[in-house]
Structures are given as C-alpha cells and as structure tokens.
Amino acid sequence: MNEIVRVHHNPLSALGQPVWHWEIPVYLFLGGLAAGVMIVSALLARRFADGGADASETSQRSPWGRLMILAAPAALWLGMFALLLDLDLKRHVLRFYTTFQLSSPMSWGAWILLAIYPATLLFGLSQTTESERDWLAAKLRIGALRRILEGLHSWAQQRQRTLTWANIALGVALGAYTGVLLGALGARALWSSSLLGPLFLVSGFSTGAALTMLLPLTHREHALLRNWDMIAIGVELALLALLFVGLVSGAQAGQRAAALFLGGRFTAIFWALVVVAGLVVPLALESIEVLRRRRAALVAPVLLLVGGLALRWILVVAGQSPLG
Amino acid sequence: MPEQAETTARAERFWNPYVAGVALGLVLLASLLVAAHGLGASGAANRVGVTALSALAPAHVASNPHMATLSAGGHHPLDNWLVFEVLGVLLGALVAAYSAGRLKKKIVRGPNISVPWRLAAALGGGIVMGIAARLARGCTSGQALSGGAMLSAGSWVFMLAVFAGGYAMAYFVRRQWR
Amino acid sequence: MSAIATFLAEHRELGLLVALLLGFGFGFVLERAGFGRADKLAAQFYGSDMRVFKVMFSAIVTAMLGVMIAHGAGVIDLRPLAEQTASFTWLWPMALGGFLLGVGFIISGYCPGTSVVAAASGSIDGMFTIGGVVIGSVLFAEAWPLVGDFYKSSELGHLFLYDVFSIPAPVLALLVALMAVGMFIGAEKLEHVLARRRREGGVVDDGQSRALEVDWAPRPRRLIFGGIGGFAVLGLVALAAPERPKAAPARLGSITQAELARRVLDRPWTLRVLDLRDAAACAKRRVPGAECVPETKLGALGLAYAAGKRDLVLVGAGDLAVLPPAVTRYPGKVLRLRGGFAGWKAYALTKPAALAAGADAAARAEWTFRSALVAAMTGRKAAPPPPASIKGYAPKRKKKKGGGC
Numbered sequence: 001m002n003e004i005v006r007v008h009h010n011p012l013s014a015l016g017q018p019v020w021h022w023e024i025p026v027y028l029f030l031g032g033l034a035a036g037v038m039i040v041s042a043l044l045a046r047r048f049a050d051g052g053a054d055a056s057e058t059s060q061r062s063p064w065g066r067l068m069i070l071a072a073p074a075a076l077w078l079g080m081f082a083l084l085l086d087l088d089l090k091r092h093v094l095r096f097y098t099t100f101q102l103s104s105p106m107s108w109g110a111w112i113l114l115a116i117y118p119a120t121l122l123f124g125l126s127q128t129t130e131s132e133r134d135w136l137a138a139k140l141r142i143g144a145l146r147r148i149l150e151g152l153h154s155w156a157q158q159r160q161r162t163l164t165w166a167n168i169a170l171g172v173a174l175g176a177y178t179g180v181l182l183g184a185l186g187a188r189a190l191w192s193s194s195l196l197g198p199l200f201l202v203s204g205f206s207t208g209a210a211l212t213m214l215l216p217l218t219h220r221e222h223a224l225l226r227n228w229d230m231i232a233i234g235v236e237l238a239l240l241a242l243l244f245v246g247l248v249s250g251a252q253a254g255q256r257a258a259a260l261f262l263g264g265r266f267t268a269i270f271w272a273l274v275v276v277a278g279l280v281v282p283l284a285l286e287s288i289e290v291l292r293r294r295r296a297a298l299v300a301p302v303l304l305l306v307g308g309l310a311l312r313w314i315l316v317v318a319g320q321s322p323l324g
Numbered sequence: 325m326p327e328q329a330e331t332t333a334r335a336e337r338f339w340n341p342y343v344a345g346v347a348l349g350l351v352l353l354a355s356l357l358v359a360a361h362g363l364g365a366s367g368a369a370n371r372v373g374v375t376a377l378s379a380l381a382p383a384h385v386a387s388n389p390h391m392a393t394l395s396a397g398g399h400h401p402l403d404n405w406l407v408f409e410v411l412g413v414l415l416g417a418l419v420a421a422y423s424a425g426r427l428k429k430k431i432v433r434g435p436n437i438s439v440p441w442r443l444a445a446a447l448g449g450g451i452v453m454g455i456a457a458r459l460a461r462g463c464t465s466g467q468a469l470s471g472g473a474m475l476s477a478g479s480w481v482f483m484l485a486v487f488a489g490g491y492a493m494a495y496f497v498r499r500q501w502r
Numbered sequence: 503m504s505a506i507a508t509f510l511a512e513h514r515e516l517g518l519l520v521a522l523l524l525g526f527g528f529g530f531v532l533e534r535a536g537f538g539r540a541d542k543l544a545a546q547f548y549g550s551d552m553r554v555f556k557v558m559f560s561a562i563v564t565a566m567l568g569v570m571i572a573h574g575a576g577v578i579d580l581r582p583l584a585e586q587t588a589s590f591t592w593l594w595p596m597a598l599g600g601f602l603l604g605v606g607f608i609i610s611g612y613c614p615g616t617s618v619v620a621a622a623s624g625s626i627d628g629m630f631t632i633g634g635v636v637i638g639s640v641l642f643a644e645a646w647p648l649v650g651d652f653y654k655s656s657e658l659g660h661l662f663l664y665d666v667f668s669i670p671a672p673v674l675a676l677l678v679a680l681m682a683v684g685m686f687i688g689a690e691k692l693e694h695v696l697a698r699r700r701r702e703g704g705v706v707d708d709g710q711s712r713a714l715e716v717d718w719a720p721r722p723r724r725l726i727f728g729g730i731g732g733f734a735v736l737g738l739v740a741l742a743a744p745e746r747p748k749a750a751p752a753r754l755g756s757i758t759q760a761e762l763a764r765r766v767l768d769r770p771w772t773l774r775v776l777d778l779r780d781a782a783a784c785a786k787r788r789v790p791g792a793e794c795v796p797e798t799k800l801g802a803l804g805l806a807y808a809a810g811k812r813d814l815v816l817v818g819a820g821d822l823a824v825l826p827p828a829v830t831r832y833p834g835k836v837l838r839l840r841g842g843f844a845g846w847k848a849y850a851l852t853k854p855a856a857l858a859a860g861a862d863a864a865a866r867a868e869w870t871f872r873s874a875l876v877a878a879m880t881g882r883k884a885a886p887p888p889p890a891s892i893k894g895y896a897p898k899r900k901k902k903k904g905g906g907c
Contacts, residue, residue: 412525450634
C-alpha cells in the first residue's frame with residue numbers, strides 16, 4: 001500500500017509567477033498589529049486596575065496608553081482595505097458572511113474580524129474620561145450622542161472584566177489566524193507548518209507593543225511593555241528556530257523550503273532584516289535600556305515594526321517562489 | 325517619549341584614538357581575511373540612489389552605461405555585499421551610540437553657523453563627496469582605509485589628496501566650525 | 503584567499519550575512535572612535551585634534567601588518583588578495599576624486615561612511631549628508647557622457663606601492679609602520695603646542711551635553727605604540743620566513759585517457775575540463791563537459807580565485823608542452839591530458855581493435871569498457887557548446903566598475 005503524501009508544492013508557484021503581491025503581507029502585518037495592540041492594551045488595563053484607585057504616581061495612566069486600543073480597529077480597517085484591493089471579485093466579500101464553515105479558517109477569520117470592531121470600540125470607550133467624551137460629543141455636534149456615549153460607557157464599565165478578556169481572546173484569535181491563514185490558502189510546504197500561527201501571534205504582540213511604545217507613555221507603562229516585549233522577542237526567536245528545525249527534519253518539500261532560508265536565495269535578507277535588525281538588535285537595545293539605565297529610544301520599536309513587516313513579506317514571497 | 329524617572333547616565337567618553345584605530349584595523353583585517361573584501365560605504369549609497377531612480381525611470385537607468393552595470397549578474401542593485409555591510413554599519417553605530425548614551429536627535433554644528441546653513445552645508449558637501457567617490461571608485465572607507473592597508477598606489481594617492489583637499493578648503497569654511 | 507573566504511565566495515548568501523556582521527563591527531568602532539561627530543572630524547583640519555589621522559593610520563597599519571603576517575604564515579597569498587580587494591589605479595581620476603572628497607568632507611563635516619554613523623546616532627546633519635552622497639552619485643552617473651572619458655583615463659592597472667618602489671612588500675609595510683609611528687609622535691607634539699591656544703570646539707545642539715572631550719590617559723598610548731612595535735617585529739619574522747614553495751609538485755600532473763573517460767562518466771562533478779584548442783575545433787568536438795577556452799582567454803576565468811575543489815584537466819591539440827601561466831595559480835590539482843585531444847580521439851572516438859582470442863579477463867574488461875565508451879561518445883549528438891565564462895569566479899572584473907567603496 002502506498003501512502004499518499006499531501007504536503008506538496010503548488011505547481012502554480014513552481015511556474016515562478018507570484019500570485020500575491022504587497023497586499024497580503026501588509027494585511028497580515030496590520031492584522032497582527034491590531035491583535036497585538038488589543039492584547040497589550042487589555043493586559044495594561046488589567047495591570048492598572050489591580051492597583052486600585054489611589055492616585056500615586058505608579059498607578060497613573062497616560063491618555064495615549066489608555067486609548068491606544070482604538071488603533072486596533074483602525075489598523076484592521078486599513079488591512080482589510082488592502083485585502084479588498086487584492087480580491088479580484090470584490091462583491092464576493094459578502095459571501096464570507098452568508099455561509100459559515102466550521103473547517104475553514106477564512107470563514108472563522110471573517111467572523112472574528114466582525115466581532116473585533118464592537119469589542120475594541122466598547123473597550124476604548126470604557127477607558128475614556130468624562131471630559132474626553134464631552135469633547136467628542138461637542139466635536140461631532142450631535143446632541144443625542146452625548147447621552148448614547150454615557151449610556152454605552154457605563155454599560156461597558158460594568159462589564160470591564162468581560163470586555164478585557166474578550167479583547168485578549170479576540171486578539172489571540174486574530175493573531176493566530178493571520179498565521180493559519182497562509183497555511184489554509186495554499187499548499188506550500190513553507191506555510192503549512194503549525195508553528196506559523198503562534199509565530200505570527202507572538203510577532204503581532206511584539207509589534208503591537210512596539211507601536212504603543214512609540215507614544216508618550218508613563219514610565220511604568222513603558223517599563224511593563226518593554227519587559228513583555230523582551231519576553232515576546234525571546235519566544236519569537238525560539239519559535240523561528242523550531243520552525244526551521246521542524247522543516248529540516250520533516251518531509252522533503254519542507255527541507256527544500258527551509259533551504260531557501262538556510263543558504264538559499266532568501267537567506268541574507270531574512271536573517272539580516274528579520275532576525276538581526278528586527279529582533280536581535282531591538283532586544284539588545286531594550287536590554288541596554290534596562291542594564292545601563294538609558295533613556296528609552298524610539299529606534300527599538302521602529303526596528304521591531306520593520307522586522308515584523310519584513311517577516312510576513314519575506315514569508316509570503318518565499319512561499320510563492322520556486323524551490324531551489 | 326516616556327517620562328523617565330530613572331537617572332540617565334552621562335554620555336561616555338570616546339575611545340582613545342589609538343585603541344579605536346587598532347580595533348578598526350582588526351575589523352578591517354577580519355574583513356580582508358574572512359571575506360576577501362574591503363570595507364566600504366559610498367558604493368552602497370550609489371546603489372540606493374540608482375534603485376530609487378530606477379523605480380521612477382527604469383528605462384532611463386537601463387540606458388545609462390554607468391548605472392546599468394550595477395544590476396549585472398541578475399542581482400538586484402541592493403542585493404550586494406556593500407549594501408549589507410552598510411546596513412551592519414547602521415546597526416552597529418546605533419547600538420554603540422545608544423549604549424554610550426549618545427543616541428539623541430541633534431544637529432552638530434560650529435558656534436557661529438545657523439541650523440539651515442549647517443544643513444545646507446551637510447547636503448552640499450554630501451553631493452560633492454558623492455561625485456568624488458564615484459570618480460575615485462571609493463571613499464575614505466573603501467579606498468583610503470581598505471586600499472591603503474593593501475598598499476595600493478592609487479589608494480595612497482587618493483588618501484593624500486583627501487587631506488590636501490580638506491586642508492585647502494578648511495580656511496574657506498572656517499566660519500562653519502570655529 | 504583564505505579557506506574561509508573561499509567558502510564564503512561559494513556561498514554568496516552566507517557571505518552577505520558575514521558582511522552584515524563585519525559592518526556591525528565597523529559601525530560600532532567608528533562610533534566609539536568619535537567618528538559620528540562632525541566637529542570632531544572637522545577639528546582634524548584645524549589642527550586642534552588629530553583624532554581622524556590617528557585612528558585612520560593606526561587602523562591602516564594594524565590591518566596592513568596583519569595581512570603581512572597572514573601572508574608570512576601561509577594563510578593567504580598577498581598578491582591575489584590585494585588584487586581582489588583593491589581597485590585598479592587610475593591616477594588622475596583618483597587624485598581629483600580624493601581632492602574633491604576632502605573638499606566635501608570639510609564642508610559637510612563627514613565622509614560617506616561616517617555620515618552613516620552620524621545618522622545612526624541621531625544627527626540630522628548626518629542624514630542630510632547621506633542624502634547628498636546619494637544625490638551626488640546619481641548626478642555623476644547622469645553626467646556620464648561628459649565625464650566617462652576622464653573616468654577611464656590614466657589607468658595603470660593593479661599597482662601597489664611595493665611595485666612602485668621595487669621593495670619587497672613586508673619591508674615596505676615595516677617602513678610604513680615606522681613612518682606612521684613617527685607621524686603619531688609628531689601629531690602628539692603638534693596637538694600639545696596647539697592646545698595652549700585651543701579654543702572651545704563646536705557645540706552639539708542637543709540642549710544638554712556641551713563638554714564631551716576630556717583628554718584620554720597617556721598610558722594606553724604607550725601600550726598601542728608598544729603593540730605596533732611588537733606587530734612590526736612579527737612582520738619582520740614573517741619576512742624572514744622562507745618563501746614557501748607554492749606550486750607543490752603534487753598539484754601538477756597528468757591524466758591518461760582511460761582515467762579521464764572513467765571520471766567523465768562516473769564522477770564528472772570532480773572535474774573541470776578546459777579545452778585549449780581554438781574555438782572552432784573545440785566547438786566541433788570535445789571531451790564531454792569541456793569548456794572551450796582558447797589559451798589567450800584563460801586569464802578571464804580568474805582561476806587563481808577559484809575554489810580549487812575540482813581537478814582542472816587541460817586538453818590541448820596534442821601533449822601540452824608548457825603549462826599556461828594562468829593555470830599555475832589554480833589552487834587545486836591541475837592535470838594535463840596525455841596525448842591531448844588527438845589521443846582522446848584515438849581512444850574514445852575510435853572503435854577498439856577486435857579482441858584477440860584468449861585474452862585475459864583484464865584485457866576483456868578493458869575492451870568492453872572501450873567499446874561502450876566509443877558507442878556512448880559517438881552515438882550521442884554533440885551538446886551545444888557551454889558558455890566559456892564561469893559565474894562568480896571572476897570577482898576582479900565586477901569590482902573594477904563598481905568601485906571599492
């Protein structure tokens with residue numbers, strides 16, 4: 001009896017014609033970024049909620065840190081716009097919502113995306129102060145808005161715990177989904193690894209923390225984010241190592257896919273941009289910040305964001321390239 | 325930026341120039357022995373410029389004999405030893421400056437020159453150096469340092485000319501630095 | 503080339519990563535040397551701080567002596583390495599380019615490399631200089647029709663100072679090192695004299711640190727001078743070491759038609775066959791897998807820089823009387839085909855004479871092999887001639903055009 005090996009390389013890509021261009025990596029990056037911002041914001045809110053209501057300096061929050069979660073729906077919206085540009089048949093988008101298939105990650109993803117908007121907006125609203133809501137209502141000049149906002153705010157605040165956990169759960173789902181999506185879309189050896197989900201999730205967390213660290217945060221907020229980020233970078237490096245070990249020790253197609261990064265044509269750019277510039281150097285900078293008590297610099301977060309985009313870009317391009 | 329409660333240590337001193345020079349020489353030696361390649365800088369700037377230009381006007385770049393050679397061998401102009409090396413320079417200098425407490429947005433200038441003039445001088449001097457480096461097939465890193473260590477006659481001519489040019493011009497731009 | 507360099511030349515992508523790491527070290531040291539600060543660099547040209555000169559010459563002397571020692575120890579061969587890493591000498595373009603670079607240096611306060619370091623440490627002026635260098639390079643290319651002739655003028659080929667002065671390279675290196683030490687002492691004296699009337703240097707517009715430079719302790723200076731002296735002695739030892747015979751006799755040999763036939767069929771990847779006859783004859787018929795390289799074009803292959811893992815087989819019309827000089831620097835084995843192509847034709851392309859009755863087993867096996875060989879060689883259509891140039895192993899050529907920097 002012969003075993004049929006289903007892990008193969010898509011013949012379409014063997015022709016050397018990439019099917020996906022910039023839209024998909026940008027979508028994956030922004031999706032991961034949104035997921036990271038959601039998790040990071042929810043975790044931060046939880047940390048500070050524990051501290052109680054005393055007005056000591058360490059429990060102070062910056063407005064940027066509180067409201068950062070609103071960047072998540074914005075990033076997601078941008079990402080979905082990029083995705084829409086990639087779809088040949090734009091009207092088919094609606095079909096994702098008219099059926100639900102348990103076995104299809106794309107179907108799952110479509111519904112996760114839909115749930116994220118209310119979750120993040122409500123969570124963001126629950127974090128606002130009264131003066132901020134006044135400002136928003138005055139700015140929009142809608143009389144009824146003031147009352148609606150107040151109502152939603154008190155509703156959301158009563159369910160703060162639930163909303164926090166919902167945002168963490170949805171963030172994790174979104175972050176992992178951006179990785180699983182690649183494996184579901186094309187039977188490419190490089191993308192079918194089960195580690196891609198966790199890898200993209202951790203990378204998304206790191207980029208979300210990085211984006212937040214670009215803002216003027218309080219000292220404690222920044223220190224918390226930096227410490228989480230350092231752990232995330234360590235985990236990401238370990239996952240990358242596991243990904244390659246898994247590919248090399250697996251089926252032949254996987255070995256050939258790994259060879260693209262271990263001597264093949266993506267070796268230099270991947271290790272230089274993703275691993276060295278995007279992970280190792282930011283980790284070194286953050287370690288120096290802790291060890292030598294340097295003022296935080298914006299460079300480490302910027303490098304993390306560049307590295308996160310490069311990771312997705314190179315994986316998408318490499319997955320479509322002919323195996324060497 | 326976060327409001328830091330931590331005390332920020334003062335910027336460290338620079339290394340003793342001879343120590344720094346020997347360290348630099350050892351990096352250069354490693355490059356010559358391990359990679360059989362000298363260190364450089366302006367070649368990468370050239371490739372960046374040509375890449376940017378070819379994004380705007382690809383046909384124009386392809387028709388220029390000087391620029392077309394950069395994508396010889398089927399590689400992208402940026403897929404190059406010097407480009408990766410300069411990326412490393414950027415990262416290495418970043419880590420060094422940050423750990424020494426010198427990473428800070430700043431404009432280095434003499435006491436008697438305004439900021440716009442300083443930036444104009446930086447740009448103008450850069451343009452002159454860009455032309456000069458192409459003419460000489462390298463700059464202070466690639467020609468003077470790497471070629472000089474290999475005792476290339478042209479590199480030593482170049483190096484002496486650099487000092488000559490600097491001293492000759494120094495008088496005329498003294499307002500900028502003094 | 504050293505063994506590592508050969509390995510990296512064969513693994514391009516790995517070589518690029520090594521470039522990244524070397525660049526990291528380069529940038530780190532440049533920053534720590536103070537080369538990211540325009541005021542420190544410009545001070546060189548006003549005599550108040552000879553830092554640029556000291557750092558550059560200590561670096562050049564260190565690397566130069568290191569290369570000489572590596573040459574003496576047999577790790578590398580000086581001339582091939584020098585020819586690969588240094589550009590040709592174009593006398594006037596380089597002199598003018600150097601002069602202009604010096605002018606641009608004092609105007610901008612940086613050189614192209616240090617502007618990258620300055621930008622990485624946050625200097626806006628450094629970023630402007632990078633932009634200028636990029637624009638200047640493109641302007642030069644745009645002006646190519648005007649400057650192309652001058653650019654290519656006064657080409658002197660690979661020219662090294664030890665050729666110019668006709669002194670052995672290690673001796674010249676020693677002289678350069680001694681001269682550098684003398685100039686260091688002079689620079690210290692000069693600084694000392696000028697220090698009395700030194701005024702405050704530049705300001706740094708970061709709103710905070712103003713006084714940065716404190717004179718460094720004198721002890722490391724002595725240490726470094728001592729170190730350079732020690733290095734120079736090592737260089738002398740390298741010089742005294744006898745020139746090792748590079749062309750070991752075992753590397754040069756010959757190969758019989760039978761051996762070649764078996765290796766071409768069984769292990770073609772261990773061979774690189776070069777057919778030295780004229781192109782027309784070679785294109786018509788040649789040993790399978792052979793490259794048609796007439797003797798005059800051998801130099802273009804860059805055999806001296808090849809990895810040398812494959813054995814080089816040379817096929818002439820008949821027996822090759824003298825080995826062409828270009829192949830003697832090939833690092834691997836060089837084998838001459840006995841009898842040249844004429845011998846090959848008689849052996850592999852002509853049916854063997856019928857076997858005499860009562861031949862022993864060995865002769866029978868030999869005959870069977872030859873018949874099979876002839877059938878395989880003549881029954882097969884000739885493949886189109888492969889291109890003569892070999893990818894990647896002529897780094898000299900590429901280098902000339904791109905510039906070393």
